[in-house]
Amino acid sequence: MSETAFILIVDEEGDWSERLSGMLREEGHACLVVHSGREAVASMQSRRPDVILTTLDMAQRAEDREWLPHIQGLAPDAQVVMLRIDEEGQDDLNAYQSPMVQVLGDGHRRPVADELLQPIAEAAERARRNRDNRVLAEQVKKQVEFEGLITGNEQMVRLIKMVRRVADSKLTVLILGQSGTGKELVARAVHLHSPRKDKSYRAINCAGLNENLLESELFGHVKGAFTGAVSERKGLFEAVDGGTLFLDEVGDMPLPMQAKLLRTLENGEIIPVGSNDIRKVDVRVVAATRQDIRAMVEEGQFRDDLFYRLNQAMIRIPPLRDRREDIPLLIDHFLKEAARLHGKAVDTISPETVRRLGGYSWPGNARELKSVINQMVVLSDRQELDVDDLPDYLRGSTDIVLAAAPSTAGLTMEQMEKIHIANTLKLTGGNREKTAKMLGIGARTLYRKLREFGLQ
Known part of the structure; x- marks a missing residue:
C-alpha cells in the first residue's frame, strides 16, 4: 500500500480476523481486532481508523446496531468495508448504500483473508484522499488573502497586520526575505493601503545596474549629460512624486550611490545627472533585499546611516519552508x-x-x-x-x-x-x-x- 493506515476489524470470527490482521501488519499497517460494536466505538474514540472492516451480520446485531452511525462523527474520513458472508440480510443492504461503505462478498462464504488486501488498500487510499481534502478545505476556510498574499501561517498573519499598520504612516519600510518570498507583493500592499494609494507606484531592481545607470534611472538626466543623452529625462523619483518608489535588492546598490540615495531620503532633494539644479520631491520609499544587510553594514559593504534611515520599519518575510x-x-x-x-x-x-x-x-x-x-x-x-x-x-x-x-x-x-x-x-x-x-x-x-x- 502507498501509506501506512490504521485498520479496525470488527468481527466475531477471531481466528480469521487475527490472520487478516497479521497480513495487514506485514504490509506495514497498524491493525486492531475487536469483537463488538461497543468496543469499536471505544477504539474510534481513542484513535480514528482509516478503514473499518466488518460484516453485515455485525452491523445488524441487535446489541450492536447503533455503532455504525457513530463512524461519521468519530472517524469522518474512514471507509467501511462490509462483508456479506451469508444470504441473510440481503434486503437490508440498501440501508448501507453510501460513498463511505463498500459491500463485498457473494453471500455464500467468508472471503479468504488475502483476497481482501487489495480492497482494503484501495479503501485506505480513499480515506487518505478524504482526509487530505477535508484538511485542505478547513485550511482554505481559515486562510487569509491580502493583496496577493495567501497564508494560514500565524507569522504571516502577524506580518499582514504589521503591513496594514505601517502602510498608514510616513515611515520608510525595509523588507527582508529570500528571493521569491513575495517582497514586491508586500511593497505594493504598503502602497495600496497608504494615503498615497491614488498616486503613482513604481519599482526598480537595483541589482545588476552600475552606478551611472542607476543614478540616471533614479534621478534622471539633462540633455548632453552623457553620450546618448539626446534629451532631458525624468528619473523615477520625479515620475512618482507624491507616490511610492520600491527599491528592490537595495543591498546590491553601489556604495557611492548609497550616499546620494541617503541625501534624497533625508532632504527630499534630487540632482539630475549633468545638472546643478536641486529639485524637491515627495516620495515614500519602500526598500527590500535578500541579503543579510546587518552583516553587510558590519563589513562596510552597506552604509550604516542609510541602513538606519531605511530601517524605520522592518518587515521580515519567512521562507516557504x-x-x-x-x-x-x-x-x-x-x-x-x-x-x-x-x-x-x-x-x-x-x-x-x-x-x-x-x-x-x-x-x-x-x-x-x-x-x-x-x-x-x-x-x-x-x-x-x-x-x-x-x-x-x-x-x-x-x-x-x-x-x-x-x-x-x-x-x-x-x-x-x-x-x-x-x-x-x-x-x-x-x-x-x-x-x-x-x-x-x-x-x-x-x-x-x-x-x-x-x-x-
Missing part, C-alpha cells in the same frame, strides 16, 4: 490560476503529489512553486496532476533533510519519518540491511517506505 502549512493553499491557488491562464482542464492534484511538493525545501520559495505548478499544468494531459507530472528533480527529492535539519516544527509525521529514514540511510552508507536493523523494522517494510518516499 518555514511555513509549510501554506504550501497546499498556494498549490490550490496556483493550480486554478495556471488552468485559467493556459486554458487547461486540470482542476485537481493527488494527495501524494501534494505531499511530495510539501516535502521539498523550495529554495526559490513561492516563485519556484508557482513555476513548477505552471509547468505541470501545461505538460499534463489529465484532469488530475499526479506524481508522474512532477519535474524529475522533485520526484525523488530528499532536499527536506537538509532544509529541516535544525527543526521539525511544522512537519507532518510522514515528513519526519522520511527525514529519519534518509538520515539513517546516509549514516549506514546506503546499506539497507543495516538501516532496517537500526530503525528496528523489517527489510520488507524499509523497502516499501523507500519506494513511498522516493528514496530509491
Whole structure:
C-alpha cells in the first residue's frame, strides 16, 4: 500500500480476523481486532481508523446496531468495508448504500483473508484522499488573502497586520526575505493601503545596474549629460512624486550611490545627472533585499546611516519552508490560476503529489512553486496532476533533510519519518540491511517506505 493506515476489524470470527490482521501488519499497517460494536466505538474514540472492516451480520446485531452511525462523527474520513458472508440480510443492504461503505462478498462464504488486501488498500487510499481534502478545505476556510498574499501561517498573519499598520504612516519600510518570498507583493500592499494609494507606484531592481545607470534611472538626466543623452529625462523619483518608489535588492546598490540615495531620503532633494539644479520631491520609499544587510553594514559593504534611515520599519518575510502549512493553499491557488491562464482542464492534484511538493525545501520559495505548478499544468494531459507530472528533480527529492535539519516544527509525521529514514540511510552508507536493523523494522517494510518516499 502507498501509506501506512490504521485498520479496525470488527468481527466475531477471531481466528480469521487475527490472520487478516497479521497480513495487514506485514504490509506495514497498524491493525486492531475487536469483537463488538461497543468496543469499536471505544477504539474510534481513542484513535480514528482509516478503514473499518466488518460484516453485515455485525452491523445488524441487535446489541450492536447503533455503532455504525457513530463512524461519521468519530472517524469522518474512514471507509467501511462490509462483508456479506451469508444470504441473510440481503434486503437490508440498501440501508448501507453510501460513498463511505463498500459491500463485498457473494453471500455464500467468508472471503479468504488475502483476497481482501487489495480492497482494503484501495479503501485506505480513499480515506487518505478524504482526509487530505477535508484538511485542505478547513485550511482554505481559515486562510487569509491580502493583496496577493495567501497564508494560514500565524507569522504571516502577524506580518499582514504589521503591513496594514505601517502602510498608514510616513515611515520608510525595509523588507527582508529570500528571493521569491513575495517582497514586491508586500511593497505594493504598503502602497495600496497608504494615503498615497491614488498616486503613482513604481519599482526598480537595483541589482545588476552600475552606478551611472542607476543614478540616471533614479534621478534622471539633462540633455548632453552623457553620450546618448539626446534629451532631458525624468528619473523615477520625479515620475512618482507624491507616490511610492520600491527599491528592490537595495543591498546590491553601489556604495557611492548609497550616499546620494541617503541625501534624497533625508532632504527630499534630487540632482539630475549633468545638472546643478536641486529639485524637491515627495516620495515614500519602500526598500527590500535578500541579503543579510546587518552583516553587510558590519563589513562596510552597506552604509550604516542609510541602513538606519531605511530601517524605520522592518518587515521580515519567512521562507516557504518555514511555513509549510501554506504550501497546499498556494498549490490550490496556483493550480486554478495556471488552468485559467493556459486554458487547461486540470482542476485537481493527488494527495501524494501534494505531499511530495510539501516535502521539498523550495529554495526559490513561492516563485519556484508557482513555476513548477505552471509547468505541470501545461505538460499534463489529465484532469488530475499526479506524481508522474512532477519535474524529475522533485520526484525523488530528499532536499527536506537538509532544509529541516535544525527543526521539525511544522512537519507532518510522514515528513519526519522520511527525514529519519534518509538520515539513517546516509549514516549506514546506503546499506539497507543495516538501516532496517537500526530503525528496528523489517527489510520488507524499509523497502516499501523507500519506494513511498522516493528514496530509491
